[in-house]
Amino acid sequence: MSDNLSPELLALNFCKNPLCADFGSLNTANYSLSTGSQNPQIACIHCHSISPIIWPTELSNEVTEQLEHNNRGLTACTGEDCMNVGLNVQLHPNRYYAFGFSGDKQRYRCKSCQKTVVDRFSVENPNLKTHVTILALLLTGFSLKEIAAKLKIQAKTLNDHIKTMAIICRQKSSVFDHHWQNKGQLFLLGSDWSFLQPKSHNGVLWVCTGDLDSHYIAQQSLNLSEQKITTNHRFIGRDFVASINTAATAPKTKALKDITESLSVAHQERTHRNNPLHNQTQINYPAKSSLVSPIYCTSAHYLQLNQALENKEQVVLSMSFEPMLADAAMLSFNALRQKQSFDLLYQIEDENWLEGKTGSKPQLFKFDGSVEPWSLSEQWHLRGKADQRAICQLVESNLTQKQAHQLPKLSPITQYMARFHAMFKSSVNEPRRKRRPEGLLPLLDIYRAWNNLCHQENPGETPAVNAGISEKPLSLDQLLQ
Ligand SMILES: [Zn+2]
Ligand SMILES: [Zn+2]
Structure with missing residues (x-):
């Protein structure tokens, strides 16, 4: 009514x-x-x-802002209302005219809005050697301070190099993302989230979605905005803190059922179940950027993926047990759900659960306060206890319960985030970065491109190679040229 x-x-x-x-x-x-x-x-x-x-205009603003970040520095039209905005010259040559040169660099003109754009990638990267050295040092765990000292350059110069490297990596990612989206009709995706700087208590969340077959990370988003907070519902005000810090209830045992139950209880204790920031009694608010409500950030994350995959025959999305992810995915992929092309499920399993090995017949299980349909299957071993997997099918279109229990593990996505925290530890935990999380954005863009295109999980196998969109691993030179 x-x-x-x-x-x-x-x-x-x-x-x-x-x-x-x-x-x-x-x-x-x-x-x-x-x-x-x-x-x-x-x-x-x-x-x-x-x-x-959830307000439509504010969500669409969030999508625009995330897209603007991903497209920054690409050779693409920047006209805000232009149909070609963000579309790479390289992938969409028919949308542009070649339009002379700027110095040595090729210039293009958008056929739709006539804006011109200079292609910085039409000439070789003049700082390639320095960039490769910086990336190699970053990947071996050196701090920014140490790298600046080693290269005998100012912190600001190093920072400028890293920003340029991030643009180059975004350009590379945009090309491979395009190929990834066109690789087929069936997508088995996994999502997880983490705090960007777990020790900083600054309310910044990091949401990642990847391909569970190839481990290609397709999308990552942070709930950070460069816009000033207004009375807008999209932002979390500086006075946003919980009055009481309800300590999370520890699981009764390490059994998967008890872990699931304690997570469920923790979700119910939030003011709203899709807000993981509810329990924060203190937030070290970012000094220069604004915190976006998690549900807006996550919905914008999935809306971009939905745009890429909306015509696919089958999309399966597994996620860690987090209602923020589920609510956002449901609203973003609703058209696919209505076409019966979408399956959504929570997935938790013991660490040693073996991918590809069939478990026992799934049994329904309930716990105090459980409202959702969970089922549990087990893998038995000759010795020791069984490993368990718990699944909750939130949207069922094509997968039977048995098939859901045979899906690949989510752990590659979780490990992708954990590896960033480990490799970039000094930057992530640097005290002055507590209130300046936006400084990590260029590192995240570089890290995703490196992970997808260069990082070999097995010899010769990068996520892009496994997805069939790259012939072989890229060297750091090829990534940054
Ligand atoms: Zn244009
Ligand atoms: Zn209802």
Whole structure:
């Protein structure tokens, strides 16, 4: 019964409870809106789940901002309202005219809006040697301070080099991302999240989604914005902290069932289950950038992937047990779900669970306060205890329960993040970076490109090689040229 519930609003705010009869319903009659307070909420009349509203304009602003970051420095049109914005000259040559030179560099003109863009990649990287040295030192764990000292350059010069390297890496990534998106019709994806600087308590989250077959990291997003906070719902105000810090309940045992139950209890203790920042009683707020509400950052993350994959026949997305990821994925991939092309599930398993080995027949399991359909399967060994896997199918289109239990592990995505934290430890944990997290953005762009194109999990095998979009691993020279 809500006059204010427009189709655009409902498209983001429908019921996301998989057990509710009105799950996914876009019928306004099934919802009620509370508008009295500063933070309007929407309730599903059938299952009574209540959520803060996600606002369409603010979400679309978040998508635009994430895209602007990914496209910064690419040889592509920068016209804000142009249909060619962010589209690489290299991948979309028919959208541009060659338009003379700027110095030695080729210049192009956008056929749609006539803006010109200079192709910095049309000449060799004049600092290639320095860039390769810097990357090699970064990858072996040297701090920025140590690298500047070794190369006898100022910190600012080093910083400028790293920013240029990030542009080169984004350019490389944009080409390979394009090939990855066109590699086939079936995508088995995995998502996980982490705090960007786990020891800094600055509220900055890092969300990653990758291909579980090849381990190609397709998308990563941070809830950081260069815009000033306004009264906008997309931002977390500087006064945002929880009044009480509810200590997380430790699992009763190390058994997977108990771990799942304690996570579920922790989610229920949040003010809203899709906000992992709820329990923070202190946030070291970034000095120069604004914190974005996790659900907006994550939805924008998936909306970009949805755009790339919306015509695929089958997309399966496994994720760690985190309602923020699930809610965002449900609203972003809703059209694929309606076409019966989308499966979404939570997946947790013991560390030693063997990928590719069949487990026992999945059994349903419930725990206190569990509202979702979990099932458990086991792999037995000759000696010692069995390894377990727990799955909760949130959206079921094509996968049977048995098939869901045979999916690849999520651990490559989790390890991708852990490896960044380990390799870039000195930068991640540097005290002055606590309130300047945006300084890590160029490192993240470099790290993703390196991981996908150069990092060999087995000899000769990079994620891009495994995805069939690269013939062999790129050397650091090839990555940065
Ligand atoms: Zn409902
Ligand atoms: Zn244009």
